[in-house]
Amino acid sequence: MTGAPPPAGSAAATGAPVLAVDGLDVHYGRRRRRRPALKGVTLSVARGETVGVIGETGSGKSTLARAVLGLVRASAGSITVGGEEVTGHGAGKWRALRRRGVVQYVFQDPLRSLDPDLTIADSLVEPLILAGVARAEALTRARAFLDRVRLAGDLLDRLPGELSGGQRQRVAVARALVTEPELVILDEPVSALDSANRVQVLEILKDLRATGVAIVMISHDLGSVAGIADRVAVLYRGELVEVGTAREVIDTPRHPYTRLLVSSAPTLHTAPADRAERDALRALLHA
Numbered sequence: 001m002t003g004a005p006p007p008a009g010s011a012a013a014t015g016a017p018v019l020a021v022d023g024l025d026v027h028y029g030r031r032r033r034r035r036p037a038l039k040g041v042t043l044s045v046a047r048g049e050t051v052g053v054i055g056e057t058g059s060g061k062s063t064l065a066r067a068v069l070g071l072v073r074a075s076a077g078s079i080t081v082g083g084e085e086v087t088g089h090g091a092g093k094w095r096a097l098r099r100r101g102v103v104q105y106v107f108q109d110p111l112r113s114l115d116p117d118l119t120i121a122d123s124l125v126e127p128l129i130l131a132g133v134a135r136a137e138a139l140t141r142a143r144a145f146l147d148r149v150r151l152a153g154d155l156l157d158r159l160p161g162e163l164s165g166g167q168r169q170r171v172a173v174a175r176a177l178v179t180e181p182e183l184v185i186l187d188e189p190v191s192a193l194d195s196a197n198r199v200q201v202l203e204i205l206k207d208l209r210a211t212g213v214a215i216v217m218i219s220h221d222l223g224s225v226a227g228i229a230d231r232v233a234v235l236y237r238g239e240l241v242e243v244g245t246a247r248e249v250i251d252t253p254r255h256p257y258t259r260l261l262v263s264s265a266p267t268l269h270t271a272p273a274d275r276a277e278r279d280a281l282r283a284l285l286h287a
């Protein structure tokens with residue numbers, strides 16, 4: 001995006017995946033309350049690739065995002081972000097990685113991604129200033145990104161609370177991308193939006209793929225990711241049960257849970273399964 005060569009050893013320089021998750025286990029709780037949330041998850045994301053991670057509530061999607069962002073610890077396996085193995089990183093190393101802007105995130109609720117007391121301008125320049133960019137240059141880049149997410153420059157002086165939900169989420173997307181990260185994790189970025197805003201944010205994400213950023217987009221809704229993901233990974237009860245191109249997963253779903261997801265989303269399929277077939281798939285899953 002800037003035309004500057006990638007730092008030596010970075011994923012961009014080596015052609016290595018931007019994200020490599022290998023045999024990842026995550027547990028919550030201690031002793032008798034210890035429960036697995038992720039079991040043996042293996043997934044890699046190439047530079048510039050968009051991967052959708054889908055699954056029902058409680059399947060472990062947010063846990064995967066949190067593990068990749070260093071917010072929960074792996075109990076087994078490894079995570080490599082931008083060519084750097086992060087699994088054993090403590091708070092200091094994570095801070096340094098975040099400051100370099102290698103990985104950024106957008107949560108479902110934009111108020112979690114944005115500081116309510118910072119103006120939109122300050123929210124957008126803050127990550128750039130942390131990365132060592134001078135304020136004037138940071139403001140120029142912030143304005144350009146606002147344009148990219150189809151927001152007018154006169155919003156820069158407002159607080160997040162003075163924007164609509166859709167505008168806020170577009171600011172959160174701009175903030176995540178303004179440092180030109182190698183990887184962005186979006187956790188249910190459109191599920192809190194009404195349908196018009198949902199379509200608009202999905203269109204913006206589609207356009208932003210051209211910047212070369214790798215995107216992991218988490219959603220419970222196959223329909224939301226199908227249009228923008230190069231590949232779709234299906235999480236079911238903490239396990240990755242299927243990974244394929246969006247087309248493969250929709251046209252030839254292999255796991256019963258994926259078949260149920262596809263058959264429950266008639267807009268994806270010309271011939272949605274009838275109720276009897278969906279009931280049979282549910283029976284298979286709960287056997």
Ligand SMILES: Nc1ncnc2c1ncn2[C@@H]1O[C@H](COP(=O)(O)OP(=O)(O)OP(=O)(O)O)[C@@H](O)[C@H]1O
Pocket residue numbers: 028029036037055056057058059060061062063064220
């Ligand atoms: N902080 C926590 N402490 C204990 N258990 C947790 C915690 N966070 C999540 N879990 C459990 O881990 C499992 C996976 O949760 P996770 O939030 O990753 O699922 P999800 O697929 O993102 O769900 P949703 O779509 O509802 O956000 C669930 O059984 C959940 O109850």
